[in-house]
Amino acid sequence: GENVEQHPSTLSVQEGDSAVIKCTYSDSASNYFPWYKQELGKGPQLIIDIRSNVGEKKDQRIAVTLNKTAKHFSLHITETQPEDSAVYFCAASRDNFGNEKLTFGTGTRLTIIP
Amino acid sequence: EAQVTQNPRYLITVTGKKLTVTCSQNMNHEYMSWYRQDPGLGLRQIYYSMNVEVTDKGDVPEGYKVSRKEKRNFPLILESPSPNQTSLYFCASSKTGTGRSYEQYFGPGTRLTVT
Numbered sequence: 001g002e003n004v005e006q007h008p009s010t011l012s013v014q015e016g017d018s019a020v021i022k023c024t025y026s027d028s029a030s031n032y033f034p035w036y037k038q039e040l041g042k043g044p045q046l047i048i049d050i051r052s053n054v055g056e057k058k059d060q061r062i063a064v065t066l067n068k069t070a071k072h073f074s075l076h077i078t079e080t081q082p083e084d085s086a087v088y089f090c091a092a093s094r095d096n097f098g099n100e101k102l103t104f105g106t107g108t109r110l111t112i113i114p
Numbered sequence: 115e116a117q118v119t120q121n122p123r124y125l126i127t128v129t130g131k132k133l134t135v136t137c138s139q140n141m142n143h144e145y146m147s148w149y150r151q152d153p154g155l156g157l158r159q160i161y162y163s164m165n166v167e168v169t170d171k172g173d174v175p176e177g178y179k180v181s182r183k184e185k186r187n188f189p190l191i192l193e194s195p196s197p198n199q200t201s202l203y204f205c206a207s208s209k210t211g212t213g214r215s216y217e218q219y220f221g222p223g224t225r226l227t228v229t
Contacts, residue, residue: 001173006156032215043118043204043220044157089156093215101147101172102218104156 002027004092006105014113019080021108023090024072030092033066033073034102038087047088048075077110085112116141118221120205126227127195135190135224137205144210146188147172147218148180150201157204163188164210195228202226 003026013019025033031052036044050057050064050073057064061080066073077084087109091102118139127133139146147162149172159172163182177199179191188207192199205221 004156009154034215034217036220041222043206043222045220046217049217101159101162102157104149104158106154106156 002030002092002103004090004103004105006090006108008108009106010109010111012111012113013080015080015082017080019075019077019084019110021075021088021090021110022072023074023092023105024070025092025103026071027092027094028071029094030103032093033064034091034093035064035075036089036091036104038089038107040086044089080112082112082114085110116219118205118207118219120203120221120224122224123222124225126229128229129196130194133192133195133226135192135203135205135226137188137190137221138186139188139205139207139219140186141207141209141219142185143207143219144185145218146182146205146207148178148188148190149204149206150174151204151223152201160190160203192226195226197228200226200228 006023034049037047038044050066061078063076087107089107090105093102121136144165148160149157151157158174161180163169203224206218208216208218
């Protein structure tokens, strides 16, 4: 089955700096890669996703890049703000696999230092 | 408001006492799933359901049961809870379609402690 590794497990950055979280996946058939943000006491919430036919996607301060050949994808947050502090999870799945199962990474706790 | 609700949010119980965690969604989603979240392990899928009366095992189904009698509800049943089921549980739902995955909406979580 799919295995997703995520690094780093914790990340502290100064407010205004950029943060990068990296994930690798094992199943070459995976083609959908969402990123979820989990705030304290809440469930994960989708912040951005990318499909394998696209190399990069951007939404305001958040961007995701995908390297299918190397089987890795990354989350980039620019101009970080205190409200970006949360746990971030990457995930991978196959479209239309019969089970919309997401295989999650182990999470990155991002702390923005004011 | 579109949402996934879970009850209870917190539960402390003893080994062997049957319990049910309810999950309900108001988005008319076909797909529903249960995950457990443990430190250092991320979220792992327990069971999922593609539609009413259609359920199947995820990665860690041992010790759990589910049912899907109505589209909006997907309860998680622990017939005889054990301490290794102490965890944070999330229910999720999404619509389904041919050839693509859709955003999964997660509930607020249920923190279960089994002593």
